Amino acid sequence: MLERFAATLNTAETETTRHVSEFLQWRAEQHSPETELSVDDDVDLRSYLMQLRVRGTDPSLLRSKTTALKRFYSWAQAEGVIPSSPFDEFNFDRPFLDHDQIRRRQSALDVEPKERELLHLRALNRLAEQLNQAVDVQSALDKTMTALVEVMSLSTACSRGVSSSTAPFAARLMPRPAA
Secondary structure, three states, X not given: OHXXXXXXXXXXXXXXXXXXXXXXXXXXXXXXXXXXXXHHHHHHHHHHHHHHHXXXXXXXXHHHHHHHHHHHHHHHHHOOOOOOOHHHHOOOOOOOOOHHHHHHHHHHHOOOHHHHHHHHHHHHHHHHHHXXXXXXXXXXXXXXXXXXXXXXXXXXXXXXXOOOOOOOHHHHEEEOOOX
């Protein structure tokens, strides 16, 4: 099947053929070499790409491999080998987790339930700290904006009875009418 696919590519696309060949070889090692392509190959595709990511494969190379596999499955669909491509059903373009994120998730699964709960609580605490910092930044921006309004003698939509949530920022700042 790979030879039929490769015959549809131009000679400059040897990398595409190599990427597909590497996947099919990996897949044969996981299953049997006679395993046919399937609409349900998304699990194999995700496992293969995740394994590459865990090994530290460069993100641009991962994108290249994903593109090659997508092209291969589209070809297989056009040839009637499979009724639809796994790429039609699932989004393989979403960002992959980085190595540290994968390691943290794996380590979280290897602990006792109480320890896992503590890890979740610590993660929630870090998230709360980040949200508090964002609120602090917003508060500082609000104070700065109020000071600017006063210094520049501007009136706001709020002082004219317009809701700040419905008026765009530019419409909320207007020069004060001359007294």
